[in-house]
Amino acid sequence: MADTVVVVVVGAGVSGLTSALLLSKNKGYSITVVAKHMPGDYHGEYASPFAGANIVPMADEAGKRWESETWHELKRLAQEIHRRSRDLATDAGFPAQTFSSAPWYRGLFDDYRDLPPADVLDGYDSASEYTGVCINTAVYLPWLVGQLLRNGVVVKRGILADIVEAKALGHTGRPASVIVNATGLGSHKLGGVRDPALYPVRGQTVLVRNETTPMVLCSGSSDGPGEELYVMQRAGGGGTVLGGTYDVGNWDTEPDPNVASRIMARAVRARPGMAGGRGVAGLSVIRHAVGLRPARRGGVRLEREALDGATTVVHNYGHGGFGYQSSYGYAAGVVELVGEIRRQRAAKL
Numbered sequence: 001m002a003d004t005v006v007v008v009v010v011g012a013g014v015s016g017l018t019s020a021l022l023l024s025k026n027k028g029y030s031i032t033v034v035a036k037h038m039p040g041d042y043h044g045e046y047a048s049p050f051a052g053a054n055i056v057p058m059a060d061e062a063g064k065r066w067e068s069e070t071w072h073e074l075k076r077l078a079q080e081i082h083r084r085s086r087d088l089a090t091d092a093g094f095p096a097q098t099f100s101s102a103p104w105y106r107g108l109f110d111d112y113r114d115l116p117p118a119d120v121l122d123g124y125d126s127a128s129e130y131t132g133v134c135i136n137t138a139v140y141l142p143w144l145v146g147q148l149l150r151n152g153v154v155v156k157r158g159i160l161a162d163i164v165e166a167k168a169l170g171h172t173g174r175p176a177s178v179i180v181n182a183t184g185l186g187s188h189k190l191g192g193v194r195d196p197a198l199y200p201v202r203g204q205t206v207l208v209r210n211e212t213t214p215m216v217l218c219s220g221s222s223d224g225p226g227e228e229l230y231v232m233q234r235a236g237g238g239g240t241v242l243g244g245t246y247d248v249g250n251w252d253t254e255p256d257p258n259v260a261s262r263i264m265a266r267a268v269r270a271r272p273g274m275a276g277g278r279g280v281a282g283l284s285v286i287r288h289a290v291g292l293r294p295a296r297r298g299g300v301r302l303e304r305e306a307l308d309g310a311t312t313v314v315h316n317y318g319h320g321g322f323g324y325q326s327s328y329g330y331a332a333g334v335v336e337l338v339g340e341i342r343r344q345r346a347a348k349l
């Protein structure tokens with residue numbers, strides 16, 4: 001077992017769990033996941049439970065690897081464990097690539113098509129649809145933990161003040177030679193990292209019991225900057241997520257009742273049938289929620305960095321509003337970097 005590489009993954013959001021999952025499919029790693037928040041927790045510092053989570057690629061064409069790889073895996077999984085649903089994206093000039101009328105991902109989906117003008121919602125310029133997936137995060141995150149336990153990964157709680165502490169947290173007692181930093185927005189204040197390029201993009205949502213398909217996803221809305229419109233029914237009784245906001249630089253994790261009213265009003269305007277034509281009064285609210293998307297100037301940080309002679313940190317954080325739809329791509333990137341570290345260690349021995 002001396003050549004077993006001890007890996008400690010810090011963070012149990014979709015980035016940390018998926019990184020650990022893909023690592024655990026290889027022999028020769030002893031893997032421990034340590035995190036402050038775990039699936040089942042709801043806290044503004046923990047973005048993953050709050051995601052829609054649907055698939056609308058956001059990278060430019062040069063960065064398409066992460067979302068393309070992830071889509072192929074999610075499609076396979078969706079056929080096994082989730083219901084697939086349709087996506088409708090509408091154009092009104094918000095994050096350039098995302099809603100461009102000729103995005104690179106036209107070719108990624110089996111049935112991508114432009115919609116005729118009659119099917120475009122009032123106030124928008126163009127629309128398209130394709131079969132995507134909507135992940136029920138309340139089912140999917142615990143499912144990831146189950147996969148890890150089956151593969152022998154140890155998952156435990158811990159709050160780190162400094163990334164260096166991870167070195168001593170491997171369950172075998174041997175010091176970690178690799179630490180995967182998947183702490184999301186936590187890397188803004190985590191000692192040893194304190195990345196000033198990270199910033200929150202606040203997302204407020206309303207989760208309701210009412211159901212409607214296909215999904216709706218619009219760029220922006222006439223309610224002003226940062227106010228979006230999306231309606232995403234989650235699989236397996238997960239309710240429907242009404243969104244939302246894209247509030248850059250705002251750390252406030254309390255839902256704002258005025259924002260919630262506007263979110264619900266926009267959703268029932270787009271899908272009156274969901275509320276039986278009774279407007280907002282026809283909705284049955286499960287919960288109001290706020291999550292902070294871990295955005296980063298310069299994009300996701302996927303790279304390795306020596307902590308000292310014996311331990312290397314592999315960073316995988318800063319996934320903004322696309323952490324699910326890029327999760328398998330970036331996790332595969334983590335596996336490649338950890339593999340490189342392992343080969344270099346082996347060459348030195």
Ligand SMILES: Cc1cc2nc3c(=O)[nH]c(=O)nc-3n(C[C@H](O)[C@H](O)[C@H](O)COP(=O)(O)OP(=O)(O)OC[C@H]3O[C@@H](n4cnc5c(N)ncnc54)[C@H](O)[C@@H]3O)c2cc1C
Pocket residue numbers: 010011012013014015016034035036037038045046047048049050051052053054055056158159160161182183184185186187190202203204205244290291292293294316317318319320321322323324325326
């Ligand atoms: C409203 C909303 C809608 C979204 N919709 C979508 C969508 O449709 N599609 C999509 O792909 N993405 C979506 N996202 C984005 C997605 O949720 C994030 O990109 C993703 O969850 C980031 O995951 P993560 O694992 O990097 O970070 P997180 O989920 O935030 O996890 C961070 C982990 O690190 C741990 N941690 C942090 N600091 C420490 C410390 N000091 N010590 C120990 N542990 C620590 C935390 O406890 C946690 O376990 C949405 C986000 C929001 C808020």
Ligand SMILES: *[C@@H]1O[C@H](CO)[C@@H](O)[C@H](O)[C@H]1NC(C)=O
Pocket residue numbers: 209210211273274275276277282283284
């Ligand atoms: C909204 O959901 C609630 C709870 O499931 C249900 O009682 C109500 O009839 C729904 N409204 C409509 C119009 O479907």
Ligand SMILES: CC(=O)N[C@H]1CO[C@H](CO)[C@@H](O)[C@@H]1O
Pocket residue numbers: 163192193194195196305306307313
């Ligand atoms: C140990 C380690 O990797 N530390 C780095 C974490 O990230 C910051 C930048 O955000 C670097 O300055 C640290 O060297």
